[in-house]
Structure formats: structure tokens, C-alpha cells
Amino acid sequence: MNFDLVIRGGRVVAPGGVLEADVGISGGVISAIWSPDHDRDAAAASVAGSMNANAGADVDARGKYVLPGVVDAHVHFNDPGFPDREDMASGTAAAAAGGVTTVIDMPLSGQPAVVSLEALELKKKAAAARAKVDYALWGGLVNDNVDEMEAMSRAGAVAFKAFTCFAGDDFPYATPDVLLRGMKEARRLGLLLGVHCEDQALTSRGEAEAAEKGTIRSFLHAHSPLTERLATQAVLEMAKETGARVHICHATLPEVVDAVRRxxxxxxxxxxxxxxxxxxxxxxxxxxIGPVLKCAPPVRSRKAVEAMWERVFDGSVDLIASDHSPSTLSQKNLAGSGGFLKAWGGVQGVQTLLPALFTEGVKKRGLPLKRLTRLISAEPARLFGLYPRKGALQVGSDADLTIFDPETQWTVKPEDLFYKNPHTPYMGMRLQGRVEMTCSRGRIVYYVHDAKTCDAGAAVPRKGSI
Ligand SMILES: [Zn+2]
Structure with a gap:
């Protein structure tokens, strides 16, 4: 059998378990996985030099993990709209450098917000022109576009996102009556509805008070655990009423995870x-850290962090996504003009998702690596209808994979980051485990020794057409 690329001798994290194996890729898909025989292993001396040629190349992955590419179900790449913050090129380059081979892009933070068929078509054009890894797109459910959902779904939106609280002037939050209608429509169309859960009345009142004080504590008070718990309960009640598939985005609290489980x-x-x-x-x-870590809902108490890890371990959390939400540095540093409240809310993290979770989850806390890949690859792919084409390292799946060196330690520095604006709360953090190479459909889109190597990706056809 002729392969375009063979990855030799790595510890392959496949759906059935971790095995030492060679992976053969042809035509952009994984065409064979086999135990390395010693002759072949010895012959695999032609390594790094041929990697970028990417035609009939061998890559030596001995001592490294070969992981299914990460499917990041929650990114905001701002394209079209705000290229000074991020665009599809920079966002997906950062994704590739972090072992992420599929991103699912959110309908807000770009311009126009993706709340109509027309806006979705613009987003598709931007992604097709600039993305370096595969992508799928969320549509937005706002207060006046329930009737647009079907057309957007037909045009490729794999899910819809709604807010229960203020999200920006161009993305009016879904009031309860709209959310209920949106859920009925989502159910009729067989679509997933993702919801940002914070109570509008409480957060808007709290933000008004916090605007006067301008302190971090007043911001945390405005976005208290109660606001998240209340909104989550309301969404779950509506899902019960309508039978819709709902997805609670970026839960921060064990009580929220428990409510979903119940x-x-x-x-x-x-x-x-x-x-x-x-x-x-x-x-x-x-x-x-200050504004660079500002996001909504906000980070919580140390006790809540520990309790969230318990729920990652016991299987209650379905998936982990970056919620990569870019901004310029000046949008983060507004100390002179209104303080913390005016600073941009959103954390940049698509590139550090895998190494940060490997460091904290696998190395420090003993999370099995296979469980981690389920949380960041298989489950998001399954939930958005992309599995097993995406999210699985197995014969017949797209050759989306990443070679991950579990031993290398590195410190996050601005020059490592592909973001347009290299700020992140992970800056200066010592991480264990580094992405060495990433393949998107068999093409090398990132290689650590030639960090600017990138190639063009393409859209993931929407659910049903795979
Ligand atoms: Zn988000």
C-alpha cells in the first residue's frame, strides 16, 4: 500500500486504547494502523528532513503520543469583522499549533453577527478563504430570528447559540419566550441549542453597581454563582418542556454540572x-492577573475549581472547549478609562487548550489520557454530528492528528503564540507536553521546528452530508 505519509512508532491513542503503532495516511484519511515491525522501524531513519515535503514522507514519533486532533467546539475568531483582534488565518494557525484540527466558530464577536443566512454566507466565505484547519459554524439565536433558523441550518450551521443575558448590541439576548420558541424550532430541525447561562436581571443590575466601583470584586458579585445557577435551571426547564437538545456552554460551577446531570x-x-x-x-x-483573565461567567473560587475537576473525573462534564475570545491588548487594558468593568471579557486559549489540560489534568491529577481525548476530541465531534470522521484516530477517519511530546516542558511566551494579540492568562506558565506536529486531513499544518508552516484547510460539511 502506498501512503502519502507514515507516522512511525508513536503511542497511538485510538478509540480502543493506547497502542504502539504506525499510522498510514493516504488521500487525507487514515488508511492503516499497524504494529511496527522492526525492519520497518529501522528503515524509518528519514525523519525530520522530509516532513515538510509531505509526500511519501516518514515521521518518527517514537516516544511521543499520536493523538486525534482536538475538536474545539467553542471559539470566536471575529472574521469577518475585527481582524485586529483575530481572523480565521491567525485563529486557525494558533489552533494548529495547539493540536486543534477542527474549530466550531461562534456566531458573535465578528461583524456582522451570524444571525441571518446572509451573515452565515459571509462567515463561510471568510473561513473558506483563510482557515488552515477544518471548521464548522454555529448560528445565532437572537430575539427576532427564529424564522431564520431553518435556512441557516440548511446552509450549514451545525448548532445554534443563544444568551440568557446581555451579549452585545448586535447579538440581542433571547428573552424566555424567544428561547422557548427557539428550542421548539431547534427540536423540529434536530439541532443542538447551546446557551450562555447568566440571569439577565441580576447581571445587569450588578454590572450597573460594579460600573461605579470598578473593582474586580464588584464584577465577580455582578456575575455571582447564583446568576449562573438560575439561568441554567430555566434553560433546563425549557428543554424539559420542549424536548430540545440543549448544551450548557462554559459551565463554571459544580452545581450547574450537577443540575445537568439530574x-x-x-x-x-x-x-x-x-x-x-x-x-x-x-x-x-x-x-x-487582572483583565487578561476577565471573562463571563468569571473564574470561581478555588473550592469550585476542585469540585469541577471531580466532575471531569466522574464523567459528568461532557466536553472541554477553549472559548477562545480574542481582543486587542488595549481592549484589555482600560484601567485609565473605567477600570476593570470596561476591559474586554474573554480569554485567549485555543493554542494552550491541550498542553494546559495535559499538564493540569493528566500529569498533575492523573486523568487518563484517553479520557482527555474523549473530552476534547471524540465527544465534541459526536455532539456536533462530526464523529467518526472527526474526533477519532481510526482507519477511515480524516487524518486529523497531532504528535504530542509528553516530556518536553516549556514556558508560555508571547513569541510562541499565533494570536494576533499575544496575551493570555497562561503567559509565563510552565507547561508539560508540547505539540510537535499537527496534520489536517493528512497535510502538515504545524511543525514545531518550522513554526510558520501552515497549509489551507477546508470546511467540514454539515451534519448529515458527511
Ligand atoms: Zn464564547
């Missing part, structure tokens, strides 16, 4: 996501 026992079709920053940082870190 609702599932009652037959509610609900899943829950958290993000690395809710598993690595606490309120004390927010006081120390």
Missing part, C-alpha cells in the same frame, strides 16, 4: 461544557 436522569436531552480556564484559575488568580 435533568438527564429525568430524560432531558442536555450536555455541559467547561473550559480550561475554569479548571486552572480561580478568583485569586483574577485578582493577581
Amino acid at each position: 435533568s438527564r436522569l429525568e430524560g432531558v436531552n442536555a450536555t455541559v461544557e467547561t473550559c480550561p480556564h475554569y479548571l486552572l484559575f480561580s478568583e485569586e488568580d483574577l485578582e493577581r
Whole structure:
């Protein structure tokens, strides 16, 4: 059998377990996985030099893991709209450098917001022109576009996102009546509805008070645990009423995860996501780091962080996504003009998702690596209808994979980051485990020794057409 690329001797994390194997790639898909025989192993001396040629090349992965590419279900790449913050080129380059081979891009933070068929078509054009890894797109459910959902779904939106609280002037939050109608429509169309859960009345009142004080504590008070718990309960009740598939985005609290778990026992079709920053940082870190770690819902108490890890371990959390939410440095540093409240809310983290979770979850806390790949590859792919084409390292799947060196330690520095604006709360953090190479459909889109290597990716056809 002729292969375009063979990855030799790595510890392959496949759906059935971790095995030492060679992986053969042809035509952009994984065409064979076999135990390395010694002759072939010895012949695999032609390594790094031929990697970028990427035609009939061998890559030596001995001592490294070969992981299924990460499917990041929650990124904001701002394209079209705000290329000074991020665009599809920089966002997906950072993704590739972090072992992420599929991103699912959110409908807000770009311009126009993706709340109409027309806006979705613009986003598709931007992604097709500039993305370096594969992508799928969320559509937005706002207060006046329930009727647009079907057309957007037909045009490729794999899920819809709604807010229960203020999200920006161009993305009006879904009031309860709209959310209920949106859920009925999502159910009719067989679509997933992801929801940002914070109570509008409480957060808007709290933000008004916090605007006067301008302190981090007043911001945390405005976005208190109660606001997140209340909104989550309301969404789960509506899902129970309508039978819609709902997904609680970026849960920060064990009580929220538990509420989803309880609702599932009652037959509610609900899943829950958290993000690395809710598993690595606490309120004390927010006081120390400042606006770069500002996000909503905010990071929580150290006790909540520990309790979230328990729920990652016991299987209650369905998936982990970055919620990569870019901004310029000046949008983060507004200390002179309104303080913390005016600073941009959103954390940049698509590039550090895998190494941060490997460091904190696998190395420090003993999370099995196979479980981690389930949380960041298989489950998000499954939830958005992309599995097993995406999210699985097995014969017949797209050759989306990353070679990960578990031993290398590195410190996050601005020059490592592909973001347009290299700020992140992970800056200066010592991480264990480094992405060495990333393949998107068999093409090398990132290689650590030639960090600017990138190639063009293409859209993932929407659910149903795979
Ligand atoms: Zn988000």
C-alpha cells in the first residue's frame, strides 16, 4: 500500500486504547494502523528532513503520543469583522499549533453577527478563504430570528447559540419566550441549542453597581454563582418542556454540572461544557492577573475549581472547549478609562487548550489520557454530528492528528503564540507536553521546528452530508 505519509512508532491513542503503532495516511484519511515491525522501524531513519515535503514522507514519533486532533467546539475568531483582534488565518494557525484540527466558530464577536443566512454566507466565505484547519459554524439565536433558523441550518450551521443575558448590541439576548420558541424550532430541525447561562436581571443590575466601583470584586458579585445557577435551571426547564437538545456552554460551577446531570436522569436531552480556564484559575488568580483573565461567567473560587475537576473525573462534564475570545491588548487594558468593568471579557486559549489540560489534568491529577481525548476530541465531534470522521484516530477517519511530546516542558511566551494579540492568562506558565506536529486531513499544518508552516484547510460539511 502506498501512503502519502507514515507516522512511525508513536503511542497511538485510538478509540480502543493506547497502542504502539504506525499510522498510514493516504488521500487525507487514515488508511492503516499497524504494529511496527522492526525492519520497518529501522528503515524509518528519514525523519525530520522530509516532513515538510509531505509526500511519501516518514515521521518518527517514537516516544511521543499520536493523538486525534482536538475538536474545539467553542471559539470566536471575529472574521469577518475585527481582524485586529483575530481572523480565521491567525485563529486557525494558533489552533494548529495547539493540536486543534477542527474549530466550531461562534456566531458573535465578528461583524456582522451570524444571525441571518446572509451573515452565515459571509462567515463561510471568510473561513473558506483563510482557515488552515477544518471548521464548522454555529448560528445565532437572537430575539427576532427564529424564522431564520431553518435556512441557516440548511446552509450549514451545525448548532445554534443563544444568551440568557446581555451579549452585545448586535447579538440581542433571547428573552424566555424567544428561547422557548427557539428550542421548539431547534427540536423540529434536530439541532443542538447551546446557551450562555447568566440571569439577565441580576447581571445587569450588578454590572450597573460594579460600573461605579470598578473593582474586580464588584464584577465577580455582578456575575455571582447564583446568576449562573438560575439561568441554567430555566434553560433546563425549557428543554424539559420542549424536548430540545440543549448544551450548557462554559459551565463554571459544580452545581450547574450537577443540575445537568439530574435533568438527564429525568430524560432531558442536555450536555455541559467547561473550559480550561475554569479548571486552572480561580478568583485569586483574577485578582493577581487582572483583565487578561476577565471573562463571563468569571473564574470561581478555588473550592469550585476542585469540585469541577471531580466532575471531569466522574464523567459528568461532557466536553472541554477553549472559548477562545480574542481582543486587542488595549481592549484589555482600560484601567485609565473605567477600570476593570470596561476591559474586554474573554480569554485567549485555543493554542494552550491541550498542553494546559495535559499538564493540569493528566500529569498533575492523573486523568487518563484517553479520557482527555474523549473530552476534547471524540465527544465534541459526536455532539456536533462530526464523529467518526472527526474526533477519532481510526482507519477511515480524516487524518486529523497531532504528535504530542509528553516530556518536553516549556514556558508560555508571547513569541510562541499565533494570536494576533499575544496575551493570555497562561503567559509565563510552565507547561508539560508540547505539540510537535499537527496534520489536517493528512497535510502538515504545524511543525514545531518550522513554526510558520501552515497549509489551507477546508470546511467540514454539515451534519448529515458527511
Ligand atoms: Zn464564547
